[in-house]
Amino acid sequence: MASSSALSRLSNLHNHLNPTDPLSKGLVKLSPEVTEALSRGHAVVALESTIISHGMPFPKNLETAKEVEAIVIENGAVPATVAILDGIPRIGLSTEELERLAKLGSKAQKTARRDIAHVVAMRANGATTVSATMFFASMVGIPVFVTGGIGGVHRHGEHTMDISSDLTELGRTPVAVISAGVKSILDIPRTLEYLETQGVCVAAYKTHEFPAFFTESSGCKVPCRVDSPEDCARLIDVNMKLKLGSGILIAVPTPKEHTASGSLIESAIQSALKEARDKNIVGNAETPFLLARVNELTGGMSLASNIALVKNNALVGARISVALAQLRQ
Ligand code: PSU
Ligand code: MN
Numbered sequence: 013m014a015s016s017s018a019l020s021r022l023s024n025l026h027n028h029l030n031p032t033d034p035l036s037k038g039l040v041k042l043s044p045e046v047t048e049a050l051s052r053g054h055a056v057v058a059l060e061s062t063i064i065s066h067g068m069p070f071p072k073n074l075e076t077a078k079e080v081e082a083i084v085i086e087n088g089a090v091p092a093t094v095a096i097l098d099g100i101p102r103i104g105l106s107t108e109e110l111e112r113l114a115k116l117g118s119k120a121q122k123t124a125r126r127d128i129a130h131v132v133a134m135r136a137n138g139a140t141t142v143s144a145t146m147f148f149a150s151m152v153g154i155p156v157f158v159t160g161g162i163g164g165v166h167r168h169g170e171h172t173m174d175i176s177s178d179l180t181e182l183g184r185t186p187v188a189v190i191s192a193g194v195k196s197i198l199d200i201p202r203t204l205e206y207l208e209t210q211g212v213c214v215a216a217y218k219t220h221e222f223p224a225f226f227t228e229s230s231g232c233k234v235p236c237r238v239d240s241p242e243d244c245a246r247l248i249d250v251n252m253k254l255k256l257g258s259g260i261l262i263a264v265p266t267p268k269e270h271t272a273s274g275s276l277i278e279s280a281i282q283s284a285l286k287e288a289r290d291k292n293i294v295g296n297a298e299t300p301f302l303l304a305r306v307n308e309l310t311g312g313m314s315l316a317s318n319i320a321l322v323k324n325n326a327l328v329g330a331r332i333s334v335a336l337a338q339l340r341q
């Protein structure tokens with residue numbers, strides 16, 4: 013017999029399906045696996061798709077996306093990769109849909125929150141960034157989302173005002189984002205300042221220091237440290253119960269065996285940044301340019317590191333999601 017909390021979850025899902033809801037209007041589609049898991053209160057992990065289309069080259073992107081989903085499943089949660097295909101936002105992709113997106117690569121539109129309405133209205137294909145993925149995860153009640161790195165305040169952002177909408181989304185959407193911090197292509201201290209302004213809880217996993225994606229250290233301390241998936245689950249649970257309304261950034265340092273390449277990658281980042289400035293590459297083209305250029309300059313080392321840390325984040329994120337589902341039973 014279903015427990016009363018399982019019944020209340022089912023009725024919560026039905027509440028989602030009132031006639032004014034994007035789900036019931038068929039504007040947004042969930043995969044059968046994600047629908048089933050959400051209605052039963054099982055662990056679900058949201059995954060973004062810009063990392064697939066713009067963050068890695070084909071076929072490594074597809075291979076990685078599949079491996080990341082497999083890690084989530086092995087650790088007891090259901091993966092929900094988010095993307096917009098033919099104008100329909102999808103939460104949970106089939107293997108064919110994942111392959112289609114990976115092959116589209118940068119022909120899919122990089123879709124942040126500001127781009128969602130346009131991509132849907134034009135019936136186009138969009139790969140969701142952290143901000144857009146958080147929006148869809150929150151819409152259907154998925155509180156845990158795994159990615160590699162998030163966007164931030166760009167260097168010289170105090171002049172260009174190039175601040176990723178990932179940061180404002182974290183301020184307004186109650187989803188926990190598991191990432192390896194932010195890359196040093198960005199201004200890390202200002203990124204943390206901005207997250208504080210937005211009221212975002214920033215926690216580092218098993219450390220007091222905010223990681224810098226390829227390396228464990230950024231020189232910046234975080235206000236809160238968490239040491240286990242259960243710690244993270246309690247943090248997310250309290251954030252939800254208090255209806256704070258803002259997100260949580262859980263920063264997981266890159267696995268130890270990949271930190272050695274970190275300093276090499278760091279010097280490639282400096283050259284790529286100079287090139288971007290010389291070529292006047294700005295706006296939403298800057299992050300994809302820097303990622304691809306750093307990978308060329310390091311002979312593929314940064315891509316290998318990137319893949320390793322995303323998989324590690326998927327492992328930690330799935331465990332957090334399972335711990336949270338248990339807590340909320
Ligand atoms: N940082 C990475 N890899 C990525 C991204 C950021 O290390 O793939 C992607 C994410 O989808 C993130 C987006 O949400 O870039 C941020 O882009 P922008 O800086 O244009 O806001
Ligand atoms: Mn930007």
